[in-house]
Amino acid sequence: MSEYVKSLVAHVKAKNPSEMEFHQAVEEVVESLGVVLDRHPEYRSARILERIIEPERVIMFRVPWMDDQGEIHVNRGYRIEMNSAIGPYKGGLRFHPSVTLGILKFLAFEQVFKNSLTTLPMGGGKGGSDFDPKGKSDNEVMRFCQSFMSELFRHIGPDTDVPAGDIGVGGREIGFLFGQYKKLRNEFTGVLTGKGLNWGGSLIRPEATGYGAVYFASEMLATRKETLEGKICLVSGSGNVSQYTIEKINQFGGKVVTVSDSNGYIYDEEGIDAKKVAFVKDLKNVRRGRIKEYAEKYPKAVYTAVDPKSNYNPLWNHKAQCAFPSATQNEINGKDAQNLLKNGVYCVAEGANMPTNLDGVKIFLDAKILYGPGKAANAGGVATSGLEMSQNSMRLSWTREEVDNRLHQIMKNIHQTCAQTAERFGTPGNYVNGANIGGFLKVADAMMDQGLV
Ligand code: NDP
Numbered sequence: 001m002s003e004y005v006k007s008l009v010a011h012v013k014a015k016n017p018s019e020m021e022f023h024q025a026v027e028e029v030v031e032s033l034g035v036v037l038d039r040h041p042e043y044r045s046a047r048i049l050e051r052i053i054e055p056e057r058v059i060m061f062r063v064p065w066m067d068d069q070g071e072i073h074v075n076r077g078y079r080i081e082m083n084s085a086i087g088p089y090k091g092g093l094r095f096h097p098s099v100t101l102g103i104l105k106f107l108a109f110e111q112v113f114k115n116s117l118t119t120l121p122m123g124g125g126k127g128g129s130d131f132d133p134k135g136k137s138d139n140e141v142m143r144f145c146q147s148f149m150s151e152l153f154r155h156i157g158p159d160t161d162v163p164a165g166d167i168g169v170g171g172r173e174i175g176f177l178f179g180q181y182k183k184l185r186n187e188f189t190g191v192l193t194g195k196g197l198n199w200g201g202s203l204i205r206p207e208a209t210g211y212g213a214v215y216f217a218s219e220m221l222a223t224r225k226e227t228l229e230g231k232i233c234l235v236s237g238s239g240n241v242s243q244y245t246i247e248k249i250n251q252f253g254g255k256v257v258t259v260s261d262s263n264g265y266i267y268d269e270e271g272i273d274a275k276k277v278a279f280v281k282d283l284k285n286v287r288r289g290r291i292k293e294y295a296e297k298y299p300k301a302v303y304t305a306v307d308p309k310s311n312y313n314p315l316w317n318h319k320a321q322c323a324f325p326s327a328t329q330n331e332i333n334g335k336d337a338q339n340l341l342k343n344g345v346y347c348v349a350e351g352a353n354m355p356t357n358l359d360g361v362k363i364f365l366d367a368k369i370l371y372g373p374g375k376a377a378n379a380g381g382v383a384t385s386g387l388e389m390s391q392n393s394m395r396l397s398w399t400r401e402e403v404d405n406r407l408h409q410i411m412k413n414i415h416q417t418c419a420q421t422a423e424r425f426g427t428p429g430n431y432v433n434g435a436n437i438g439g440f441l442k443v444a445d446a447m448m449d450q451g452l453v
Contacts, residue, residue, distance in 0.1 A: 002034045004044070012053055019102025021329060024358060025109050026053055032436035035425050040444075046452075048444045055108065056089075057081040060101070061151040063129055065144045068137055077148050079127035079155055079163070082108035085446035088159055089125030090115055090382060092166030095144075095173065097132040103329070104128055107166075110353055111382070113439025114375040117414050120386035125161055127152070133168050134288070145176035152177075153184045156191055158392070164193040164385050167328065170240060170285070171196060171206070190392025193385035202388035204403040205381075209351060210244025211404070212380015212411050213324055213372075214252060217349035219415035220370040220431070229253035232320040234345070235272075236260045236313075237327030238284050238291050241351040241378065245324045246277050258315050260327060261291040265315040268294075268301035312336050319343050326351030334359030341367055350374035361432060368429060376418050376435040383410045 012026045030049060037044050059079040066072055078101060081089045091111040094104070104126045112124030129148060133141050156163060165174055174194045181191055188200075195201035204211070218228055231254045235242050238259045246256045255271040259280060268276070279297060283289045295303035304314055312335040316323065323345050325331050329352065332340070337360035340348070347370040350356065354374055356364065364371040384407050391397055398406075418434030421441075427433045 002038075004037065005030050005034050008049060008053075016102070016105070019100075019105060021106040021354070022102045022109065025106040025354060028354075028358060028361065028432070029109070029113065029436045029440070032433040033440055036437055036440065042448070043444050046448055048447055051447065052083060052112065052440075052443065053109070055080050055082045055105065056084060058101070058105075059127075059152075059155050063131065063144065063148050063151070065140070065147045067140050075129050075131040075144070077127070077129045077151060078104050079152060079161070080104050080108035080125055081155075081161055082124040082126070083112040083443060084123035085443050085450060086116060087121035087123045089161035090122035090164070090385065091124055091126040092128075092164045093169045093173075093177075094126070094128035094166040095131045095133050095168035096128070097130050099128050099130045106329070107353055110375050112443060113436060114379045115382055115386075116439040116442045117376060117417060117435060118379050118383040118386060118410055119413060120383060122162075122382065122386055125163070126166075127163055128166065128169070131168075133173070138172070141173060142176045145173055146180040149177045149180035150184065153181050156181075158189040158191050158389070162191060162193060162385070162389060164382070165240070167239065170194075190389050193388040195388070200388075200392055202384060202391055202403055203398070203400040204407060205384045205388055206240060207244040207247070208384035208407055209241045209378050209381030210246070210326070211248045212383065212407055213241070213245055213326070213349045213351040213377045214248035215380065215408050215411035216372050216377040216415055217322060217324070217347055217370075218252065219412055220349065220372055221347055223419070224370070227252065228322070231255070231322050231347075232257060233322040233324060234258045234315060234318060234320045234340075235324045235326055236265070236315055236331055236355075237325075237352065238280055239327075241326040241381075242324075243277060243281055243284070245326050245351050246272055246280075247274070249324070250274060250277070254322065257318060257320065259291060259294065260315055262306070262327075263290055264292060264303055264305040265313075266291055266294045266301050266303055267315075267318060268298060270300060312339060316340050317343060320345050322347040322349070324349055324351050325355035327355070328352055329354045330357045332356040332360045334363060336360060337363040341369070346370060348372065349377040351378050353378065365430060365432060371431060372415075372418075373432050373435050375439060376414050376431060379414055380407050380411055383407060
């Protein structure tokens with residue numbers, strides 16, 4: 001690490017104490033950028049990096065709401081408007097009790113580079129709340145979403161900031177948020193993405209992140225003249241990203257043997273076929289149950305509960321060739337990364353954001369496996385959100401095939417950008433450098449063009 005990069009990381013840590021995930025995300029990116037700054041001293045003198053790590057705006061607000069028993073609760077809402085150099089702020093909303101300012105800042109920071117890689121004109125943002133939708137009634141979720149939007153509406157707009165879903169924010173929540181925005185503003189615009197199909201949503205948006213991660217993995221495998229056909233795959237999570245990752249792996253002839261939620265994981269040696277995926281979708285999206293029920297329905301599958309004392313995740317300790325972490329940040333540590341390699345995994349495509357910690361990333365890079373970091377591999381979600389914005393602006397809807405073809409092409413382009421950029425900057429095969437540098441250059445050049453704002 002150069003002295004400059006070291007001092008920048010130290011500065012971020014000192015200025016944002018206790019925001020560990022933000023430190024981690026910045027460290028990973030700026031390490032990749034050392035070589036760029038050596039070749040382009042103009043970025044350094046314009047203080048582009050110092051500006052990129054400082055959000056343009058952070059909005060933090062009170063979200064009071066009433067439960068079905070008439071009790072009052074107060075949560076905290078956030079929107080991080082990180083960077084608008086190449087387009088309106090764009091990024092999801094996360095509702096989860098673990099949400100903090102630091103987690104949302106890491107997500108917003110990652111989003112800036114990811115959105116740039118999609119080639120679409122979108123800046124980076126992220127938001128959410130420490131509200132936990134689990135165990136709440138539909139009416140409670142609606143009242144929370146309405147209260148959340150009652151503040152957020154004054155900061156967003158189709159040309160300013162366009163939020164979407166993330167953990168805990170799916171079609172139901174986007175509906176309630178959109179309804180409240182429309183009522184307060186008295187306008188029907190493409191202010192949110194992930195909308196319902198009959199009120200402005202795009203076909204393939206629900207599938208996009210998972211499908212995109214699998215398209216990205218296929219592109220990585222193609223560099224070794226391989227496909228997903230016959231590959232055994234480990235997938236974590238059982239939400240939006242996981243469900244459609246499994247669906248697409250099955251379509252490509254792979255076999256998925258794991259799925260999980262925050263309480264535990266399932267190992268199903270026979271494979272999670274289309275019928276079982278339909279069961280998971282119903283369990284998680286309709287009945288909102290726990291993944292444990294999978295083993296009750298399919299008794300040959302084995303359920304293992306999370307052991308909070310364990311220093312590794314047993315899900316990553318099964319024989320396989322590919323892994324698709326699709327739950328949350330830091331779900332693969334150094335020991336997990338070693339276990340994956342030991343069990344034969346040589347292709348990792350991250351559906352989740354920053355699921356691998358810095359130790360794990362180093363282990364994957366040193367082993368020279370096909371490692372697609374989240375900001376490249378999971379960019380299909382936001383790319384399709386960008387396509388939803390285009391359709392809203394044109395007041396048109398594209399067919400499923402048209403959106404899927406565009407998504408597939410975007411994932412191929414992102415892969416190519418990452419591979420070519422890594423090569424151009426002296427680290428062929430390193431998709432981490434490729435994604436960080438590729439994403440950075442476009443934003444940095446836009447910031448240079450737009451002056452000191
Ligand atoms: P969902 O809420 O639909 O699903 C999240 C899944 O991950 C659930 O199975 C959940 O389990 C599990 N999970 C969440 N938090 C934890 C935790 N702390 N420990 C263990 N498991 C956990 O979210 P998504 O599928 O939309 O998002 C998954 C990941 O993908 C996130 O990292 C998100 O940022 C990223 N992503 C999502 C995009 C999208 O379009 N949705 C786009 C790009 C990235 P449980 O049911 O118990 O909560």
